[in-house]
Amino acid sequence: MIAADQLRHFTQQIFLAIGCSEADATLAADVLVSADLRGVDSHGVARLPGYVRLYDLGRLNPQPNIQIVHESPSTAVVDGDRGLGLVVGPWAMQVAIEKARQAGTGWVAVRNSNHFGIAGYHAMLAVEHDMIGQAMTHAAPLVAPTFSLDKLLGTNPIAVAVPALSEPPFLADFASTAVAYGKLEILQRKGQAVPLGWAQDADGQPTSDSNAVRNGGALLPLGSDREHGSHKGYGLGAIVDIFSGVLSGANYGPWVPPFATAGFMSAQEGVGIGTGHFFGAMRIDAFRPAEDFKWHMDTWIQRFRNARAVDGHQVLIPGDPEREMEARRLSEGIPVLEPVVKSLEDLGERFGIRL
Amino acid sequence: MIAADQLRHFTQQIFLAIGCSEADATLAADVLVSADLRGVDSHGVARLPGYVRLYDLGRLNPQPNIQIVHESPSTAVVDGDRGLGLVVGPWAMQVAIEKARQAGTGWVAVRNSNHFGIAGYHAMLAVEHDMIGQAMTHAAPLVAPTFSLDKLLGTNPIAVAVPALSEPPFLADFASTAVAYGKLEILQRKGQAVPLGWAQDADGQPTSDSNAVRNGGALLPLGSDREHGSHKGYGLGAIVDIFSGVLSGANYGPWVPPFATAGFMSAQEGVGIGTGHFFGAMRIDAFRPAEDFKWHMDTWIQRFRNARAVDGHQVLIPGDPEREMEARRLSEGIPVLEPVVKSLEDLGERFGIRL
Numbered sequence: 001m002i003a004a005d006q007l008r009h010f011t012q013q014i015f016l017a018i019g020c021s022e023a024d025a026t027l028a029a030d031v032l033v034s035a036d037l038r039g040v041d042s043h044g045v046a047r048l049p050g051y052v053r054l055y056d057l058g059r060l061n062p063q064p065n066i067q068i069v070h071e072s073p074s075t076a077v078v079d080g081d082r083g084l085g086l087v088v089g090p091w092a093m094q095v096a097i098e099k100a101r102q103a104g105t106g107w108v109a110v111r112n113s114n115h116f117g118i119a120g121y122h123a124m125l126a127v128e129h130d131m132i133g134q135a136m137t138h139a140a141p142l143v144a145p146t147f148s149l150d151k152l153l154g155t156n157p158i159a160v161a162v163p164a165l166s167e168p169p170f171l172a173d174f175a176s177t178a179v180a181y182g183k184l185e186i187l188q189r190k191g192q193a194v195p196l197g198w199a200q201d202a203d204g205q206p207t208s209d210s211n212a213v214r215n216g217g218a219l220l221p222l223g224s225d226r227e228h229g230s231h232k233g234y235g236l237g238a239i240v241d242i243f244s245g246v247l248s249g250a251n252y253g254p255w256v257p258p259f260a261t262a263g264f265m266s267a268q269e270g271v272g273i274g275t276g277h278f279f280g281a282m283r284i285d286a287f288r289p290a291e292d293f294k295w296h297m298d299t300w301i302q303r304f305r306n307a308r309a310v311d312g313h314q315v316l317i318p319g320d321p322e323r324e325m326e327a328r329r330l331s332e333g334i335p336v337l338e339p340v341v342k343s344l345e346d347l348g349e350r351f352g353i354r355l
Numbered sequence: 356m357i358a359a360d361q362l363r364h365f366t367q368q369i370f371l372a373i374g375c376s377e378a379d380a381t382l383a384a385d386v387l388v389s390a391d392l393r394g395v396d397s398h399g400v401a402r403l404p405g406y407v408r409l410y411d412l413g414r415l416n417p418q419p420n421i422q423i424v425h426e427s428p429s430t431a432v433v434d435g436d437r438g439l440g441l442v443v444g445p446w447a448m449q450v451a452i453e454k455a456r457q458a459g460t461g462w463v464a465v466r467n468s469n470h471f472g473i474a475g476y477h478a479m480l481a482v483e484h485d486m487i488g489q490a491m492t493h494a495a496p497l498v499a500p501t502f503s504l505d506k507l508l509g510t511n512p513i514a515v516a517v518p519a520l521s522e523p524p525f526l527a528d529f530a531s532t533a534v535a536y537g538k539l540e541i542l543q544r545k546g547q548a549v550p551l552g553w554a555q556d557a558d559g560q561p562t563s564d565s566n567a568v569r570n571g572g573a574l575l576p577l578g579s580d581r582e583h584g585s586h587k588g589y590g591l592g593a594i595v596d597i598f599s600g601v602l603s604g605a606n607y608g609p610w611v612p613p614f615a616t617a618g619f620m621s622a623q624e625g626v627g628i629g630t631g632h633f634f635g636a637m638r639i640d641a642f643r644p645a646e647d648f649k650w651h652m653d654t655w656i657q658r659f660r661n662a663r664a665v666d667g668h669q670v671l672i673p674g675d676p677e678r679e680m681e682a683r684r685l686s687e688g689i690p691v692l693e694p695v696v697k698s699l700e701d702l703g704e705r706f707g708i709r710l
Contacts, residue, residue: 070641072460073457073458075459075642077642102428105430107460132602146671147668147671149663149664150670160594175587197582204666205665223578223579229533229577231529231671232529235673236529242655246655247637252655253655283427283430287425288425296607296626300597303507303608304500304593307505307507308503308504309503311559315502315505316501316502318590
């Protein structure tokens with residue numbers, strides 16, 4: 001177990017060591033560690049060596065000049081100048097929030113960025129302003145559209161955060177695939193089979209081989225197969241790709257550059273600039289009084305949470321499991337896996353920073 | 356086979372007969388028949404008797420005073436005055452388009468409406484203005500959230516339409532469930548089993564009983580079960596419900612009123628006004644020049660359509676199957692099922708109108 005503060009401090013020191021400003025290093029560390037706190041271990045400090053590797057490869061600018069390159073009253077396109085997605089994301093989200101303050105809503109497409117951590121972190125930034133927050137990003141291609149043998153989409157997550165009154169916010173944050181790649185990797189390391197419906201093999205057939213994606217196979221869209229609606233998950237992932245990539249001027253589809261740790265994919269010739277994201281903020285009182293809305297959100301949440309449940313289960317509100325995990329890990333510490341601890345210690349050694 | 360024009364004329368005459376204006380009857384007929392043309396038979400003229408029944412029940416106002424009740428530069432809330440959703444939808448979409456012209460984007464939440472036909476019809480209205488169109492609606496509860504025994508969500512579809520240059524538009528239009536209820540009904544009538552993953556029984560267990568939803572069971576969210584991501588489909592359906600219902604001041608969750616033909620559900624005490632929808636329009640050139648964007652959409656579409664495919668299949672672009680169906684049915688006519696023809700003839704007899 002490592003305390004969140006300790007992990008955050010270490011992470012911040014590493015980002016400082018590669019040349020980030022104090023403010024950027026602090027923010028980036030907060031975004032990363034918030035993933036560990038919420039139990040999304042695949043998007044937390046486990047990725048820190050990957051960001052440093054991006055820096056080593058010359059693909060990460062630690063002192064980016066992030067700027068708006070085009071705008072209208074309710075929209076903007078932001079160029080991230082190869083900065084940390086962890087920093088570009090909140091920057092763009094602030095633009096969306098400011099636009100929403102003036103125009104009712106704000107929508108920001110980002111290009112020239114890279115991995116932005118968990119989508120939910122960014123979406124949640126709007127909630128304290130009595131706004132609904134949205135964040136989505138594309139990612140390097142791991143997913144085959146329905147009937148495709150080619151991997152053309154990333155796991156392309158969407159997050160939507162909605163404020164309530166006395167209840168905690170509603171926070172849906174999910175990949176547009178049947179399962180996150182991290183879950184497959186866990187079974188890979190254990191040498192175990194994966195459930196049918198998570199992946200396909202190199203011939204596009206159902207497989208329980210946890211190594212399928214490495215061997216010419218692919219992750220499957222949410223819905224798993226055509227009969228269970230995989231074309232819908234494909235459509236959802238495609239929308240995220242178009243909003244994040246085509247609208248912003250970033251790459252898209254199979255041209256989205258791989259994250260530094262994804263060694264088994266190679267970058268292809270690009271069709272745009274870097275990786276893209278898409279953010280939105282909608283001011284509640286641009287629709288109805290915020291207090292009314294939040295009172296009804298409480299009613300919504302309570303009705304769903306109190307639904308009759310299957311034996312041994314309860315009906316959860318999107319965001320419940322992550323919030324409960326966060327409370328537990330804040331008090332008990334974060335159980336960082338041994339290989340991840342080792343990789344962080346190696347990083348620390350390189351820069352003379354103690355974990 | 357019935358020609359689209361004949362079906363459209365008949366439908367328009369029926370709407371005129373219950374007191375709609377010429378313009379509204381023409382528009383509503385066009386929305387309904389466009390569903391039949393695109394092969395979404397469950398949302399086409401098969402529902403015409405249902406709309407008339409809504410009128411008979413006093414729940415449909417044929418001469419609605421549709422109006423904006425609240426607005427900001429990029430948002431509006433529209434009260435449909437119990438008008439046909441088929442008419443309220445395009446009205447609200449025009450508001451979104453007009454807002455987008457001025458502010459870059461337009462977002463319209465609608466209350467006090469009813470069934471609006473196929474979501475894709477409305478989303479497509481934005482495309483000719485070089486805008487991305489979005490349309491979503493909630494519906495009467497048929498779907499159980501993950502682990503719930505209660506039906507709390509509708510099939511809650513989302514449509515997103517994106518213009519391209521030489522390629523036809525990208526049009527994703529899908530329910531947030533594993534399968535549309537209409538597909539289950541088809542197997543019901545044939546007395547056949549449904550695939551596991553479409554529905555659960557009254558105890559929340561997987562079932563292949565096509566009558567399960569009538570007998571205390573429920574439709575399943577996209578993803579089917581927890582292991583395959585049903586909590587994601589639940590999250591998606593919840594977002595549609597919150598945007599359509601809570602943001603607009605309509606009902607939401609289990610309180611969404613049933614469509615007239617859904618005889619096995621009963622309306623409960625409401626928490627808002629009627630049924631709700633949510634529409635969006637984003638002006639492309641509020642992000643980047645429309646020509647650039649559309650050129651890249653062509654590239655996107657061509658790359659996906661040309662993907663290597665599983666033997667005997669091809670990779671489709673969202674909207675392809677419906678557009679091909681429309682071309683075929685425009686030339687060959689629409690194969691309306693015998694019971695539907697009978698129900699239309701009965702309607703025609705009542706009003707003295709020949710099919």
